[in-house]
Amino acid sequence: MIEQIQDHLWRIEVPLPGNPLKSINSYVIQGPSRNLIIDTGLDRKECLDAILAGLDEAGIHLDETDFFITHMHADHSALVPKLAGDSSQVYFNRPDAEVFEGVSPWETILEYAGRNGFPEDELRDALHNHPGYKHGVTKVPDFTFLDDGDSLEAGDYRFRCVQTPGHTKGHTCLYEPEKKILISGDHILIDITPNIQCWREGMNPLGDYLASLDKVRELDVELVLPGHRRLFRNCRERIDELKRHHHERADEVLTVLSGGTQSAYEVASGMTWDLDCDSWDAFPVAQKWFATGEAIAHLRWLEEKGEVFSETDGAGTVMFSREN
Numbered sequence: 637m638i639e640q641i642q643d644h645l646w647r648i649e650v651p652l653p654g655n656p657l658k659s660i661n662s663y664v665i666q667g668p669s670r671n672l673i674i675d676t677g678l679d680r681k682e683c684l685d686a687i688l689a690g691l692d693e694a695g696i697h698l699d700e701t702d703f704f705i706t707h708m709h710a711d712h713s714a715l716v717p718k719l720a721g722d723s724s725q726v727y728f729n730r731p732d733a734e735v736f737e738g739v740s741p742w743e744t745i746l747e748y749a750g751r752n753g754f755p756e757d758e759l760r761d762a763l764h765n766h767p768g769y770k771h772g773v774t775k776v777p778d779f780t781f782l783d784d785g786d787s788l789e790a791g792d793y794r795f796r797c798v799q800t801p802g803h804t805k806g807h808t809c810l811y812e813p814e815k816k817i818l819i820s821g822d823h824i825l826i827d828i829t830p831n832i833q834c835w836r837e838g839m840n841p842l843g844d845y846l847a848s849l850d851k852v853r854e855l856d857v858e859l860v861l862p863g864h865r866r867l868f869r870n871c872r873e874r875i876d877e878l879k880r881h882h883h884e885r886a887d888e889v890l891t892v893l894s895g896g897t898q899s900a901y902e903v904a905s906g907m908t909w910d911l912d913c914d915s916w917d918a919f920p921v922a923q924k925w926f927a928t929g930e931a932i933a934h935l936r937w938l939e940e941k942g943e944v945f946s947e948t949d950g951a952g953t954v955m956f957s958r959e960n
């Protein structure tokens with residue numbers, strides 16, 4: 637359940653039942669006076685049990701522990717309120733906290749999804765199937781904010797915060813320059829591709845993400861500790877693969893759009909997805925949701941580059957095309 641990576645650095649694999657990600661990595665740094673836990677799990681009994689068992693095995697006490705959350709997604713953040721004690725600091729980034737504290741972010745997202753062609757009758761289903769909605773943060777903790785470049789010390793680890801917007805607006809990695817370790821959250825994963833979705837007006841998360849990949853590519857990293865799946869060493873090689881992947885996906889979006897003007901939902905239905913389904917109609921609604929969010933991210937990036945154009949039609953749907 638708990639695995640030691642280096643001196644005073646542990647990984648707990650926290651299960652995510654029913655989620656294709658399978659599990660999340662929670663990293664634990666043991667210090668002489670305070671410990672630090674980086675990312676936690678969903679607000680579910682299975683996650684809580686796994687963390688508590690791991691901490692118990694390593695002899696780590698929660699009342700001497702602080703928390704760092706890489707980004708707002710429920711699988712990383714939602715368990716924190718259950719674990720944090722009165723003396724715990726919860727380190728977090730401002731841009732993601734603003735989303736937590738905003739008025740009903742889900743309503744804004746649903747409205748945006750509708751305008752991007754997501755059918756009305758599937759919207760509520762998509763929401764109620766969303767893990768962030770089902771097992772999300774119920775109580776927002778008191779955060780201690782960290783900005784890009786700030787340092788965070790835990791035991792013999794001296795981290796630097798590297799803000800990497802893209803996967804979320806404020807996603808933040810932790811970099812230990814002396815030990816050449818990068819705690820990458822969901823910014824860089826191996827075997828699976830981090831999800832880049834756009835659910836807000838006027839944003840360009842894929843553009844942000846590609847810039848964040850370049851920012852991390854500059855760092856001298858020997859070991860990557862990602863938010864999901866296994867640890868890996870070839871950080872720059874992985875970054876190049878991820879960049880290539882998104883350029884290929886953008887090319888695919890352009891090919892789909894050659895068929896004529898379409899909504900983002902229609903573009904998503906024309907793209908290829910790594911799913912065991914015969915047709916778009918057979919996709920579970922949760923997968924249609926992720927696919928559409930990803931299609932919008934690629935369309936918005938292409939639009940910012942001047943390769944795609946958008947217009948709102950009479951029904952209020954945003955339609956994309958290759959010609960102005």
Ligand SMILES: [Zn+2]
Nearest residue numbers: 707709803822
């Ligand atoms: Zn995430």
